[in-house]
Structure formats: structure tokens, C-alpha cells
Amino acid sequence: MRVSVQAEAFDLGTELAGFGSAGSTGAVVTFTGVVRDETGTLEALEIEHYAGMTTRAITEIAQKAQARWDLSDVLVIHRYGVLGVGAPIMMVATASAHRAAAFEAAEYLMDYLKSRAPFWKKEVRSEGAQWVAAKHADQDALDRW
Amino acid sequence: MRVSVQAEAFDLGTELAGFGSAGSTGAVVTFTGVVRDETGTLEALEIEHYAGMTTRAITEIAQKAQARWDLSDVLVIHRYGVLGVGAPIMMVATASAHRAAAFEAAEYLMDYLKSRAPFWKKEVRSEGAQWVAAKHADQDALDRW
């Protein structure tokens, strides 16, 4: 298991070198979150985090996923700071013998990271900056686990 | 959308360069299937395919996924030939504005590729070679869509 909270950009291919290299790995699932701009007005996304708590909170979430599914590897990277459109925000990767476990664990990690890891997003647009509101759907997503 | 049926190995990072680069992409999900050897006796995996049908069958599956979810990009690569333990067999990638669509479309692609794309796996072990039997679970997985 590897958890990284960082300002720097990351490259999916580089991060996955050697990931899940155990002979028991048959399936690797990755999720990458990207700064999105559907209206063409976003200048930047600012991500604030609670430095003392982030790594610990993410590690706990990853450990819960490992307890629940038979995973041969888990990786979580989450960035903070000022990010431009198209930049990667975060990623998770899961490795398992079978695809169902790898998919489920990746979705579980995402659902918990959204609502339980101390990060806050602010959208900076020409007309002003605004904190992103938490979605009820994200909170509700936890109920399925 | 890109579909490739090939003998050559592929690198996830290289294949994803420029993938889902539209400003509307907020989520990218990938699945990679890897040759697994839990018993330590597998010498190779041989993958046979129906060359005249594979690209066409995969393209149809990918188009169905695109019709069902709002995807900004789709990629499917599937290899054939003789593969060693740890080698990548195939991958799918989906890009969408939101994570639920990207996850669901990737799982849909996998479920249909397993049961509807004309590939057959043969496990070569020191004690002999054996065709992999289709799993009822894989057939049943289609019922959820």
C-alpha cells in the first residue's frame, strides 16, 4: 500500500510501474480525477487540505478497503494547491486476482475519499472564486457499502 | 474511440497519453487484465482470436457503452498470442465528466468483452495445456445491464 499527499503533478504510467506485480494479480483498476471545465470559464482549482490529517485519513480508508477485499496492492495519490484545467487531481489504483474486487475497492476508495478525506476545492473564475459544495449524492454514495 | 487488437505488449501510460483530453473530462477509469499465476505452475497463456470478428465485435460493444453513458473517450486494447505471467492481456479506459459513468462504462465493457468478444484462453502448464472454461458468473454479469 502506498499513500501520497503532494503538490506535484503525477504521471499515471510512472506511478503504476511495479504496481500489483505479485503473481496473484489478475486485475488492475485505476481512477484518475481531472480538473474539469465544462463552461470554459474556470481559471484554476485551488485545493486546500488539513495537512496533519490527510495522510492518516486516507491510510485508514485504504486499510478498510484491504480488510474488505482481497487486494494485492493499493495506491492513493491526492494533490493540493493550485491546479489548472486538465490537470490530474488525484488517483487510486487497486490490484486483485479478480476484476469484481478491483472495481469495487476502487469505487469504495473514491466514495470515502470524497466524503471523509479532508480536502476542499475552490473554483477560481474570472467572475470570482467559490468553494465547491459537497454533494448529497456523494454522501449518499457511502450508504451502499 | 480507439480499438486495437494486437499481439504486441502495451504500456498503460503510453496508451493514455492524450486520452480524454476534452475539457469536459473529470474522471478516467482504466482496467488492465494481467496474466495471473496463483499456483506457480503456469508457463504461458495462449490467446486465440477470430481475427475477422474481434475488432468489429469490440467496436460494437464500445458503441453500445457510448450510447448508454456520456463518455468523452473510450479505449479498448486486447492482445492475442502467447503471453507470460504478469504480462498485460487487455485494457479498457473510459473518460467522462463524472466518476459514476466512467466506472459503470468500464465495468460494462469488461462484462461484454468477457462473454461477447471472440477470444479464447489456453493455460499452458508443465503438466499439460487446458482451455479456460467460461464462467457462469461472467455470463450472469451481463444480466445487470
Place this chain on the structure above:
Amino acid sequence: MTLEVLYFAWVRERIGLPREQVETQAATVADLVAELIAREARYEAAFADISALRVALDQDLADFDAPLCGVREVAFFPPMTGG
């Protein structure tokens, strides 16, 4: 009519060849299978349990009761195991 008939995986191994041309008047896939079974034991071995097989007509999955009218290529194989 002349059909291009393809075999894959253990169907190919039991019959002993990957493809052949078959001259037939069979109306349906099932009729073609019956003709092949009547030929030689290796075809009988390959088609012993039709429920364990799949068929594609001109590269589209089809049923065993599908008509062969206008078809050029017939492929027989076990359930797919890709992915």
C-alpha cells in the same frame, strides 16, 4: 452453396483444422451441424454437445436455428473467455 467454415479453440483442435470450405444445401446452422456430424467421428466429437458451443454467421453471433441463406462464413467455437 459453398460456405467458408471456421473452427476455434477446442472445436478447432477436435476437428483438426482451423477452416475449410463446405459444399452444402443445409437450410440452417443445425442442418449444417448434422451434415458435418454424419461425415466423421472428429466432427461428432466436436459437436457432441451443441449447448456448449456458439456460432457466428458472417462474424455476427447467431443461433443454431438461424437460416444459412446468403451466408458466406460460418464459425463454430466454445463460449468466449477473453477480457
Place this chain on the structure above:
Amino acid sequence: MTLEVLYFAWVRERIGLPREQVETQAATVADLVAELIAREARYEAAFADISALRVALDQDLADFDAPLCGVREVAFFPPMTGG
């Protein structure tokens, strides 16, 4: 006791600072919030709707009725929006 109190996102912006030391005898988080609200309007603005806030005690998520006994660090913030 002396608590290290941290604020994040719009809670930080409304109060105007990221962290401060607070000397208090508050028994619970809710008591601490009441004390802060009584101080100045900017705290009142930040804590106006407690249901819109989350609290962590020594970097673990907690409830507003949790006791502060033995706690060194209290953090207030809106619901998380990472991922």
C-alpha cells in the same frame, strides 16, 4: 486548558485566520463553539449553521457533543470535497 484550534476553507475565510490557540474550560465541542460565537461577529458568521460544519478532534472526525477532555487539537471545516 489550551487548545490548538484550526479552521479550513470558508470557515477559515470567515474567521480570518487558519489557526489560533484558545484558552477554555469548555467541556464539549458545542460548548467551545458557543464560547467562540460569543466572542465576535466573525465567529458567529462562521458557526451560524452548525449542521453545515464538521469537526475533527486530534485529527479524527468527531461529533459536536464530543468531550474535549484530553484533546489538544480541534479543527472546524465544511463537508469535504476531495477526490
